[in-house]
Amino acid sequence: MRPLLLAALLTTAATAVAAQTVIQAPFDPAPPPVSLPNLSLAQSPAAPPGGDEQYQPSVGQPGKDVIWVPTPDGLVTAMLTVAAVTKDDYVVDLGSGDGKIAIAAGKQFGARAHGIEYNPDLVALARRAAARAGVANRVTFAQGDIFKSDFTRATVVTLYLLPNLNLKLKPILLAMKPGTRIVSHAFNMGEWQPDRTIRTDDATGYYWVVPAKAEGRWAFEIGGDRFTARLSQQYQMLTSDGAFRDGKMTGTAITLTRTDGRILEGQLTGDTITGGGWQAKRVN
Ligand SMILES: C[S@@+](CC[C@H](N)C(=O)[O-])C[C@H]1O[C@@H](n2cnc3c(N)ncnc32)[C@H](O)[C@@H]1O
Incomplete structure (x- = not known):
């Protein structure tokens, strides 16, 4: 999908189902339970019953404040690379969807990561994907509203939301510990200019470092x-x-x-x- 189309999808009202394409999660479809890498995790209370065969999200499906559209794999890697994520980081993805950013932070970069997602079906899907990826011990997901959740312990915050939601989050992000890195897919922070702009073939991201107060x-x-x-x-x-x-x-x-x-x-x-x-x- 082209970036302009993605942006158009996201700027559509959250209630509009902008695309009917049924996609697979970016991770392999659920294998039979016997071949799951960690059966106990997959069946723990943290991973509700039901499997990917029972729930697959659709690109453009409604969400609380913004529809679900996954960040392309290339930009996920680029966002986490520009933020210089390491095993010492705690990455929080705001509106984590199928969990791909948090899971990539855990699997490719060795970080601890957490996704906050309003849709409980997406939370369950993300937990199953994290278990399959073998990172459920350091990548967690919570059902919740990003505007009512405390994510101040994050050292890296990722987001793919909407311009007005970024602006609503801006004072919260600016009040985080100086040095916290913020990476947003597609949308900027208004007057807060990015420290870097990230471009891949099909998407754009923006990177900021929370500044210390020097006034x-x-x-x-x-x-x-x-x-x-x-x-x-x-x-x-x-x-x-x-x-x-x-x-x-x-x-x-x-x-x-x-x-x-x-x-x-x-x-x-x-x-x-x-x-x-x-x-x-x-x-x-
Ligand atoms: C555009 S998707 C991005 C998904 C993921 N971060 C990614 O980049 O692949 C936005 C996600 O935010 C979720 N969302 C919308 N409003 C939310 C809210 N107030 N609190 C938590 N999640 C929300 C949607 O359900 C959707 O999964």
Whole structure:
């Protein structure tokens, strides 16, 4: 399916069934129970009865706030690659559908992952797929509303929703721990410019790193040079009252360009910025 068509599908009202194509889950159809890799997991209370033979979602089927359309495999891998997901991450997919992003995070990147999905049939489908993929020990799914769920422990958040839903989530995402990575399929965050844009043959994604708060007046000490400067912050972008040409936060990493072109790089922790041979203290 082409990206424009996907976007068109998603911008259709959630009640509209935009496509009748019945698709297979992106994972193999359920094998007979005897050949399941982990029968006990597949039959545990976490995996409700019923099998893929009884429930297959249809692309474009209604969802609570947005229809179900799966992210293409190539973009799933690209999104998790750009976010540099490792085994130390906890990836949360908001509106996890058939579970493919969370399962890929667990299987291809070794991460712990969690999907939040409103449709209980999709949750059950995703749990069966995770069991078949052999990652049910580190990839979980919960039935719930993303707007009523706490996902603040995530180190990486993925989403494929709608522009207005992204904007509704934006303040929640910006309040997450600095350094949290966010990757959205197809839709941006309005004025919060992406740190990177991801393009595959058939889809586009956007990547942000939650910026630390650098707003305020800072006392700089750079070699023998001491001065104060006010930093103003718009999302990850920084401007100053004269000392710096521009600046940027990438999580807790700060880059400031002096008016003479020299670049300062440092790490912001609380009210201190520490760089190689320079530092700054927030004074208000
Ligand atoms: C476009 S699909 C994306 C599925 C998956 N994240 C992916 O990229 O393949 C959006 C999913 O969000 C789910 N959804 C819609 N509104 C939701 C809500 N308020 N809370 C949780 N899930 C929701 C839909 O049921 C659907 O499965």
